[in-house]
Amino acid sequence: MDPKRQGLDAIADPRARAALASVLGSGLIEEAIARTAPFAPALDQARMRTHAALLTAEFASAGVVVPAVTVENIILMRALMVPIEDPALALALDRIWVFATNLDDVCSHDAAAAETVLRAGMLPGARDGSPDTRYLRYAFEEIAPFCDPTFLPSTGRSSTARSPASCWRPSTVPTPPTGSTATSSGSSTGTPNSVS
DSSP states (O other), rough: OTTTOGGGGGOOOOOHHHHHHHHHHTHHHHHHHHHHHTOOOOOOOOHHHHHHHHHHHHHHHEEEEOOHHHHHHHHHHHHHHSSSSSSHHHHHHHHHHHHHHHOOOOOOOOHHHHHHHHHHHOOOOOOOOOHHHHHHHHHHHHHHHGGGGTTTTOOOOOTSSSTTTSOOOOOOOOOOTTTTOOTTTTTTOOOOOBOO
């Protein structure tokens, strides 16, 4: 994307630009907007702003390039699609959701970045200097305690624990707001508190 250009002109890849133009011209987006217009969930705006600020600072500190607007938009998407009452789980899921979505876009345009991430994934003990792979390990460490151990075993590390050089760690531990429990349904019942 070219930040100096607006609209479809900002998309450098002609195939991607044509594909998006086709979707925009189909009328499907307007139809989706009309169908979802009545949907007005209660969202914890303060928590979303806090998570966006924390993750934007984390990405900058880790040397990972994620535009702030991308962070905000994906956190909003997660809050709408997967409402979570537990603030720590919500932050862990926001972290990995934002990072993975952005990394997918980076890898689709940068074969070298994709190869680095894939090699690091196949050799989990490798000490890789890529900011993306180091941050990815950190994101998985942070969400692992909420996962079934047969799916993603926790390393037992916390944000304050010492980690190997292959994993980026924040210099200060982010603290999500306590007492934030609003969900998209406005209720604390039936809200997922684990990921598997």
